[in-house]
Amino acid sequence: MSRRQPSLKRPLIIKPLLFQLVISLVTFTIFMALLLRIDGGGHYVDEEMTKVVAEAITRRDDGSLAVRMTPDLETLRRAAPDLWFLARDEQGRLISFGKVPRQYAQSHALLADISYAHLRDGSAPYDLTAVIRRERGPAGTLTIIGHGKITTVTLTVALFSNLVVVPIFLILALVTIVMTPLIVNRALAGVTRIAKEAEGIDANSRGTRLSEKEVPREIEPLVRAVNDALNRLDKDYHRQRRFIASAAHELRTPIALLQVKIEAADAATRRQLSATVARLANLTEQLLDLHRLDQNLPDTVIDLAAFARRTAADLAPLLIAAGKSIEVQVEHPLPIMGNVGAIERVLTNLVQNAVEHGGDRVIVRVQDASFEVEDDGPGIPPEERDNVFDEFYRLRPRSTGTGLGLSLVRQVVEHHRGHVTILDAPDGGTIVRVSFQPC
Structure with a gap:
């Protein structure tokens, strides 16, 4: 069982995909490390607190804001005892909860212009670390600044964040799988052309x-x-x-x-x-x-019927003297382009070969753009039919031939873009058929 040749798909598609995945993961990890400052200052307020606060703020009948202690807010306060927040609605009304640091007590103007921010304290206990978010709740749209549960970003969190890379990688993989064969085929178009040459x-x-x-x-x-x-x-x-x-x-x-x-x-x-x-x-x-x-190039139009009759007439005296017979049968002959001398040698060799190998009756049959020579000799075994076209090969050791006849026949026929085949005759013997392209 022959070994399959290696494909270009692996080096040109699979390997680049794996390389892209590794580079994407490494790049995203480094980017997250730099962005979130893993080396220090990686403490920030959990953003989920602003959603809890927005749900806990309601509006009184006079339009002012009020805080109701919802179960989620109670849970948040237990998790962060130093919880505080300041909220501002679209009309500028304010409401606060807990002990708001003096640095943020007058931040209502800030809330009017900023809707998203993380504020980080430079040192423990991170009392000034806060988050700003714009949320919708029962009281409408609110901009909230607050301090609650502190979360520390670690390298593990950053690595899990690489899940964002997966969709990007899938898109890259799809583009690579679709485009790489097109690019490769275009790049190797010259190779395909020289292969045809x-x-x-x-x-x-x-x-x-x-x-x-x-x-x-x-x-x-x-x-x-x-x-x-x-x-x-x-x-x-x-x-x-x-x-x-x-x-x-x-x-x-x-x-x-x-x-x-x-x-x-x-x-x-x-x-x-x-x-x-x-x-x-x-x-x-x-x-x-x-x-x-x-x-000699094939440059003459040959009438196969006339050609076969003329060649048979030239060979007939020799065959008759040896006690043999030759007959020509013609059916729908078509002209071919060829070299008369070379084609004449082909037919002569085939007739002589038929007579030398025991044939007493030789038939030259012309049909369309082909002719065949049939004899009534002992025939050629199927396993020998390729060998008889080799130079100096003799089917029988005592054969009187030179061993070049059928080799010359094949070379002449191939020179004329034709082909020669050996078949069994219906009544025994051999048929050698020579086919050409009609002109």
């Missing part, structure tokens, strides 16, 4: 290189390395092709000399050597065909 590179598109434009700087060394590798492959490919062409041309001369000497030899020697020389000559031509394949 790479898919189009094959043996028939040598010289093509991956574009380095609009590629992320981090990916650029990889693209450059791939292009360098393609350069080296092209050089090796051309070196191999030059070797094949040179070898084939060098073989032609000794083969020609052998043919001359055979013709001058006696009949027995001539019969013995003619077949061997013919095989050498065929091997030489096939090597040259591999070289010519790159030099």
Whole structure:
């Protein structure tokens, strides 16, 4: 079971989210520590007292304010024996409760303009620590300044306050999850483009290189390395092709000399050597065909029906002399664009291959933009159908072929953007089908 490749989601989404959460918690903690002055002066009056006071203040018939001892106010007084407050309504009427410090006794003017404040005493017992809030109660809207239960802010309280960060983090997470794939896809658009370019590179598109434009700087060394590798492959490919062409041309001369000497030899020697020389000559031509394949582009419109009949007519005398037969069947032929010599070699090789492997009756069938060669030989086992297209592979050890025929067929067909398949014939034997794109 192959290992799955790591995804970019973890480094680009999950890790930034965790980083944002940690930074948010740390930042908020520091902010709270500074804001609330945890190091000292962290004592303040519980704000809930102003709500209790507002509910306890009523209005008399003459409009003046009065304090009634509600259960909540009684509880507040027991919790803070030094409880005091001063309240002012919207008409400026005042009411006080408890011992109001002289510093706040004349603060009614202050209550007219300020609706929210915390006042802190600098040292214990914090008698001047107070809170100002504007509240609504039975007597209407009141602005209240008061001193009650003192609360001390600790680091623990500040850390619990980080719960405020959770909604912020969830929003950041949602934005990150939605936006990060869009940002990543946009940033890696160049990578996607060069991946498509790479898919189009094959043996028939040598010289093509991956574009380095609009590629992320981090990916650029990889693209450059791939292009360098393609350069080296092209050089090796051309070196191999030059070797094949040179070898084939060098073989032609000794083969020609052998043919001359055979013709001058006696009949027995001539019969013995003619077949061997013919095989050498065929091997030489096939090597040259591999070289010519790159030099000749598919640039001619080919009528498959006429082409098949002409090739079969050229091969018929040889097949008849060997006691074989060949037949051409045509149905709805379509023209294709190709190189006539290369396609002729494909059909010739397929017919010769059918005859060499035991076929007595060969049928060349043309249909649409494809042709197929059917024989009545022993057939090709399914497990061998991919191997027979390899160079110098022989299905049977005693085969008289060179081992290049079907390899050349596949290369020519792929050069023409077509494909070749091997099938079972209905009555036994083999069908080799070659399909092209109609022009």
